[in-house]
Amino acid sequence: MAASSVVRGEDAFKKVFKFYKRKSPPPDFSDIVPAVLDLSAVSDSEAARAGLQPVKSWRAFGLQGYPGFIFISNPFLRGSQPFWIRQCLKTYPQKPNVCNLDMHMSLSDTQDIWGQSVHGLSSSPSGKREPKTLLERLRWVTLGYHYNWDTKAGILNYYRHDSSLGIHVDESELDHSRPLLSFSFGQSAIFLLGGVRREDPPTAMYMHSGDVMVMSGQSRLFYHAVPRIIPGPQGQTALEMEGCRLAFSSQDSTLGGVLSEEDWVLCTRYIQSSRLNVTVRQVLGPGQRFPETPSPPQKTDASQAGGVPGQTSQRRKEEVVAVTLLRLQRHDTDPAVKWRHLIPEALFSQAVASDSSLLPGTFTHINKCRHMRPRVPMHLQCD
Ligand SMILES: O=C(O)CCC(=O)C(=O)O
Numbered sequence: 001m002a003a004s005s006v007v008r009g010e011d012a013f014k015k016v017f018k019f020y021k022r023k024s025p026p027p028d029f030s031d032i033v034p035a036v037l038d039l040s041a042v043s044d045s046e047a048a049r050a051g052l053q054p055v056k057s058w059r060a061f062g063l064q065g066y067p068g069f070i071f072i073s074n075p076f077l078r079g080s081q082p083f084w085i086r087q088c089l090k091t092y093p094q095k096p097n098v099c100n101l102d103m104h105m106s107l108s109d110t111q112d113i114w115g116q117s118v119h120g121l122s123s124s125p126s127g128k129r130e131p132k133t134l135l136e137r138l139r140w141v142t143l144g145y146h147y148n149w150d151t152k153a154g155i156l157n158y159y160r161h162d163s164s165l166g167i168h169v170d171e172s173e174l175d176h177s178r179p180l181l182s183f184s185f186g187q188s189a190i191f192l193l194g195g196v197r198r199e200d201p202p203t204a205m206y207m208h209s210g211d212v213m214v215m216s217g218q219s220r221l222f223y224h225a226v227p228r229i230i231p232g233p234q235g236q237t238a239l240e241m242e243g244c245r246l247a248f249s250s251q252d253s254t255l256g257g258v259l260s261e262e263d264w265v266l267c268t269r270y271i272q273s274s275r276l277n278v279t280v281r282q283v284l285g286p287g288q289r290f291p292e293t294p295s296p297p298q299k300t301d302a303s304q305a306g307g308v309p310g311q312t313s314q315r316r317k318e319e320v321v322a323v324t325l326l327r328l329q330r331h332d333t334d335p336a337v338k339w340r341h342l343i344p345e346a347l348f349s350q351a352v353a354s355d356s357s358l359l360p361g362t363f364t365h366i367n368k369c370r371h372m373r374p375r376v377p378m379h380l381q382c383d
C-alpha cells in the first residue's frame with residue numbers, strides 16, 4: 001500500500017519507514033506503481049551520447065505537495081544501463097575516489113576492488129559459505145569532493161537486498177540552490193519522500209532500474225529515506241543486460257566501448273541482488289570556497305532556486321540530466337566544475353503524462369494538477 005499524507009504525528013516518517021522495511025509479514029505494495037510521463041528538450045544525439053532516449057519521449061512527473069521534485073521514469077536507451085552499472089562497479093570505486101572500505105582497510109587493499117572481486121563473484125556457488133567479495137562489501141563511493149564525508153559531491157550507494165538508507169536530508173553541500181540528481185540501477189527500491197520537518201509524513205514510491213529523480217527547489221531539502229530494496233519487475237534486469245549485449249555487439253553503440261564477456265558476467269551477477277544509486281550534487285555556490293576552518297560559509301537557500309535572472313546560459317532540467325551523465329561518462333569529477341547550466345523551476349513545466357500507472361494520491365501531472373486521495377493503511381493513521 002502507498003504511504004499516506006494523512007499519517008501525522010511526530011513519528012509519522014519513522015512509522016512509514018518501518019512499515020516498508022518490515023519483512024514479515026511483507027507489506028502490500030500493490031498500490032505502488034511506476035510513474036509515466038513525457039518531456040521535450042536537448043538534442044537527440046547529445047542525449048544518446050549519455051545513453052538516454054530522445055527527451056521528447058521521456059516520461060516525467062511532478063508530485064503534488066512536493067515542489068521541485070521530479071520523477072523521470074527510466075529515460076535510458078535500451079542496453080545503455082549496463083554501461084553505467086559497469087562505471088559504478090569498475091570505474092568509480094577506483095582511487096582517488098573514497099569508499100566505505102577505506103575506513104578499515106589499507107589503500108593497497110582497496111586499490112582494485114573490481115579486480116579482487118572477479119573471481120569470487122563469477123565462480124558459481126559451491127554450496128559452502130564463501131567470504132564476501134569487496135564489491136559485495138562496498139556500500140558507498142564518493143566522487144568529487146570526497147576527502148570528507150561532510151563535503152561529498154557525487155555519491156554512489158551500493159545496496160544489497162537487505163540494505164536500507166535512514167531518514168535524512170542532504171544538507172552538507174554548501175549550495176542548496178542546485179538540484180540533486182539521483183539515478184537508480186539494478187534492483188528496485190521503495191523511496192520515501194517527506195517534507196522539511198522530520199515528522200512530516202512521507203510519500204512512498206518505487207524506484208526501478210533506470211529511474212531518475214530530481215530534487216530541486218523546496219524539495220531539495222526534504223527528508224527522504226530508502227527503507228528497503230525489492231526485486232525489480234520480473235526479468236527486467238536480465239532483459240536489460242541482454243539488451244546491452246545486443247547494443248554493444250551492434251556498430252552503433254552510443255556509449256562506445258565494448259562490454260567484455262567478463263564485465264558482462266560480473267555486472268549481471270552483482271545486479272541480480274543489488275541496487276546502485278548515483279546522486280550528484282553541487283557542493284559550492286558561485287564564488288564559494290571551502291573554508292580553511294570548519295565554520296561553514298553562508299549557504300545558498302534552496303527556496304531561491306530559479307537561477308539568476310537574465311542569465312542566458314540557463315538550460316532545461318532535462319539537459320541537466322543529460323549533461324550530468326555526459327560528465328560522469330567522461331569520469332569528469334573535476335571539483336572546479338560549476339553547474340551553471342541548471343535551470344529555473346518555471347521552465348520545467350512541460351510534462352504531459354498518461355496517468356495509467358500513477359501512484360494513487362501522489363503523482364500529479366506537472367501541468368494538469370490532478371490529485372487523487374491516497375488510500376491509507378489503517379494502522380498508519382495515528383491521529
Ligand atoms: O538511494 C537512493 O535512492 C537515495 C540516496 C540518497 O538519498 C543519498 O545518497 O543521499
Ligand SMILES: [Fe+2]
Nearest residue numbers: 168169170224
Ligand atoms: Fe539523500
